[in-house]
Amino acid sequence: MAKAMLNQETISFEEIEISDDPELEEQMIKRSGRTSVPQIFIDDNAIGGFTDLVALSEKVDLRELVDGKSE
Numbered sequence: 743m744a745k746a747m748l749n750q751e752t753i754s755f756e757e758i759e760i761s762d763d764p765e766l767e768e769q770m771i772k773r774s775g776r777t778s779v780p781q782i783f784i785d786d787n788a789i790g791g792f793t794d795l796v797a798l799s800e801k802v803d804l805r806e807l808v809d810g811k812s813e
Contacts, residue, residue: 744780744792753808
């Protein structure tokens, strides 16, 4: 659902598959503090999962945030 939302907003993203890579999974957990997927990051900022992304989109324009124009 997160991918569909970002695609609908025409926001490009990089998907990193961690299910077959315990090292990448550990890195994600360290960066986000969470074990569920997806975990969404904008630059180095952990946003959270899909519901966190939706909540953020209700507060700020995601396009501007990704482009670095929103605080």
